[in-house]
Amino acid sequence: MKLSEGVEWGLHCVTVLAGLPPRATLPTKALAEYHGLSETYLAKHLQALTNAGIIESLPGPKGGYRLRRAPEEITMLEVVEAIDGREPLFRCAEIRQRSPLTQESAQYRVPCGIHIAMARAEKAWRDALRTQTIADIVSHYQQSTGEQRLQESAEWIAGRMRQI
Amino acid sequence: MKLSEGVEWGLHCVTVLAGLPPRATLPTKALAEYHGLSETYLAKHLQALTNAGIIESLPGPKGGYRLRRAPEEITMLEVVEAIDGREPLFRCAEIRQRSPLTQESAQYRVPCGIHIAMARAEKAWRDALRTQTIADIVSHYQQSTGEQRLQESAEWIAGRMRQI
DNA sequence: GAACGATTACTCGGATACATGGTGTCCGAGTGACGCCGG
DNA sequence: CCGGCGTCACTCGGACACCATGTATCCGAGTAATCGTTC
Numbered sequence: 416m417k418l419s420e421g422v423e424w425g426l427h428c429v430t431v432l433a434g435l436p437p438r439a440t441l442p443t444k445a446l447a448e449y450h451g452l453s454e455t456y457l458a459k460h461l462q463a464l465t466n467a468g469i470i471e472s473l474p475g476p477k478g479g480y481r482l483r484r485a486p487e488e489i490t491m492l493e494v495v496e497a498i499d500g501r502e503p504l505f506r507c508a509e510i511r512q513r514s515p516l517t518q519e520s521a522q523y524r525v526p527c528g529i530h531i532a533m534a535r536a537e538k539a540w541r542d543a544l545r546t547q548t549i550a551d552i553v554s555h556y557q558q559s560t561g562e563q564r565l566q567e568s569a570e571w572i573a574g575r576m577r578q579i
Numbered sequence: 580m581k582l583s584e585g586v587e588w589g590l591h592c593v594t595v596l597a598g599l600p601p602r603a604t605l606p607t608k609a610l611a612e613y614h615g616l617s618e619t620y621l622a623k624h625l626q627a628l629t630n631a632g633i634i635e636s637l638p639g640p641k642g643g644y645r646l647r648r649a650p651e652e653i654t655m656l657e658v659v660e661a662i663d664g665r666e667p668l669f670r671c672a673e674i675r676q677r678s679p680l681t682q683e684s685a686q687y688r689v690p691c692g693i694h695i696a697m698a699r700a701e702k703a704w705r706d707a708l709r710t711q712t713i714a715d716i717v718s719h720y721q722q723s724t725g726e727q728r729l730q731e732s733a734e735w736i737a738g739r740m741r742q743i
Numbered sequence: 744g745a746a747c748g749a750t751t752a753c754t755c756g757g758a759t760a761c762a763t764g765g766t767g768t769c770c771g772a773g774t775g776a777c778g779c780c781g782g
Numbered sequence: 783c784c785g786g787c788g789t790c791a792c793t794c795g796g797a798c799a800c801c802a803t804g805t806a807t808c809c810g811a812g813t814a815a816t817c818g819t820t821c
Binding site for chain 2 (some may be wrong): 765768774776
């Protein structure tokens with residue numbers, strides 16, 4: 416089992432968009448180039464983020480993507496679920512019920528202990544992602560990156576950015 | 580992303596094996612029949628559990644599988660990792676470094692905030708699975724299942740079990 | 744000079760192929776139990 | 783009656799196809815800026 420590559424792409428793109436001035440946009444081409452990704456495939460994931468209400472798209476020339484909400488209001492879990500789906504990691508097929516000596520019975524409506532334990536672990540994972548916002552990521556990035564590099568990035572992005 | 584079906588199979592089979600008397604074994608055929616699974620495919624997963632040192636196999640007639648350690652000493656995480664692999668859910672490709680303005684620099688050896696956050700969430704998931712042992716699952720099963728059903732299961736298994 | 748309109752270039756969006764890994768199956772090697780034979 | 787041996791049936795183990803999901807791509811629809819024309 417592994418998470419989709421697109422999750423990493425989406426998180427990084429949202430992080431970059433979070434660094435833009437208010438209402439400014441950045442097109443797919445710039446986001447793909449900045450991260451060295453396939454432009455067309457990245458578009459697919461940006462579309463998923465749009466459908467999830469995390470980012471929004473502006474069509475036409477000078478169009479592009481921008482955040483729909485403040486970085487503090489976007490959790491990592493939202494981005495992960497938008498791209499990777501909201502279905503649980505562990506889907507219990509309740510195979511315990513397939514025993515040849517199983518009769519139709521109400522007691523089997525109770526989920527098995529394995530199901531409960533897996534759900535608890537999954538909740539811990541989701542909770543950890545829910546407590547981390549995009550703003551936290553941006554903050555960490557700014558603190559862990561050199562001043563020169565920060566400015567170079569800002570300039571590179573500013574050159575492709577579209578202010579309204 | 581979803582966990583392999585085999586994880587559920589493995590957990591249930593280990594749970595059943597945990598209920599056997601000491602040193603007794605149960606063949607693949609019985610385990611598959613009990614859960615309504617494909618015998619040949621289940622064998623593949625049991626093989627993975629064997630390689631992981633969780634269960635052990637006895638060849639020849641009257642052979643089969645049995646636990647290699649006490650149920651209290653086997654965590655759910657071990658079973659999950661044995662079947663699904665020990666690789667991390669989120670493999671950070673550090674695409675932040677692919678930026679066209681990236682130069683070779685030591686600062687990039689520091690993992691990005693996204694990587695750190697994902698690793699923390701994954702650790703929470705693993706920790707939750709590590710604290711749950713097979714003995715806990717067995718205990719929960721015995722408490723949540725009716726007496727009649729428990730006895731029927733025990734008899735069915737006893738009929739296919741091989742005592743040494 | 745200003746306003747209107749057609750053109751145009753750029754954007755996103757969904758429908759379409761390819762590849763990798765999980766799913767499922769098969770047959771062969773190995774081993775201990777069983778039955779037979781001889782002492 | 784007891785011990786040894788050959789046969790056998792049953793077990794696990796690894797190598798081989800199949801399918802679903804993620805990966806990657808393309809082309810079409812839509813939109814706003816731009817430029818030219820006209821008043």
